[in-house]
Amino acid sequence: MAGYIVSQIKVAFEIKGMPTQRTEIFEYPLPALRELALNSLIHRDYLSPIDVQIKIFDNKIAFFNPGKLYGDLTVEDLKKDNYQAFARNKLIAEAFYLTGDIEKYGSGFLRIRNEIKSYPSMSLFFDEIPNGFLVSLNYFTQKTSLSQDNEGVNEPSQTNNL
Numbered sequence: 667m668a669g670y671i672v673s674q675i676k677v678a679f680e681i682k683g684m685p686t687q688r689t690e691i692f693e694y695p696l697p698a699l700r701e702l703a704l705n706s707l708i709h710r711d712y713l714s715p716i717d718v719q720i721k722i723f724d725n726k727i728a729f730f731n732p733g734k735l736y737g738d739l740t741v742e743d744l745k746k747d748n749y750q751a752f753a754r755n756k757l758i759a760e761a762f763y764l765t766g767d768i769e770k771y772g773s774g775f776l777r778i779r780n781e782i783k784s785y786p787s788m789s790l791f792f793d794e795i796p797n798g799f800l801v802s803l804n805y806f807t808q809k810t811s812l813s814q815d816n817e818g819v820n821e822p823s824q825t826n827n828l
Contacts, residue, residue, distance in 0.1 A: 671699055674722050678810040689812060694727055694788075694803050695781035701774045702801055704767060706731045708759050709799075716797055728802040734794050741793060747776045785809045 676693040706718045711733025719730040735741070737752035751772025753759040762768045775792075782788045787806040792799070 668700055668703055671703065671720065671722070671727075672696065675699075675727070676808060678808060680811055691809055691812060693805075693808055695785060698778045698781040698803065699727070701778050701781075702729045702803075704762060705729075705774055705801075708762060708768075709733070709736065709754055711798075712755065714797070725806070725808070726802055726804040728800060730795075731799045731801075733798055735799060744775050744792065747773075747779075 672692070678691040678693075680689045680691055681687070682689075703720070706720070706729050710718055710731045714732035716732040718732065719728075721728045721730075733754065735744075736754040737750075739749060739752055743749035749772065753771065759768065759771065763771070775790075778790060782790060782803065785805060786809065788809075789804050790801070791804060792801040794800075
C-alpha cells in the first residue's frame, strides 16, 4: 500500500552543490503517510463491511478508517498528545510492534505533527464522521525546498474540510 501511495504523490527536486546533487522532496512527509496508513490498518473496525479509503487530491490526502475512536478516546484527546492509547485490534498492533513498524503505542499523532512541521503550509485535520474516522493532510503551497522555514504551520483542527 505504501509503495502505491508514494507512486501517486508529487515529488519536487532540489538541485544544488558541486558536484550537482538532486534531493527528492515529496509532496507529503513519507513517515507521516506511513503512520496514517498503519493507523488505518491497526485501528479499523474489522466487523464493518466498509473499506479503508485513501483519497489523493491536488493538495490533500485523506484516510478514512471504518469504526469510531475506540474506548473512551475522543478527538480532543488526540489533540493533546497525552492520551491513553486503546488498541481495538491488539494482535494486529502487537504484530506491527514486533516487526518494528510501531515504535510506541499511542504516539502516532505526535509523530505526524512533528513530521509536518517541516512542511510550511501543511495542516493536519481529523474528525469522527458517520461510520468512521477521517484524517487528512492539506497544504496551500507544495514544499519545493529543503531550506523552507516552518512558519505558517497550522495546528490540528477538528474541522473536516473535505
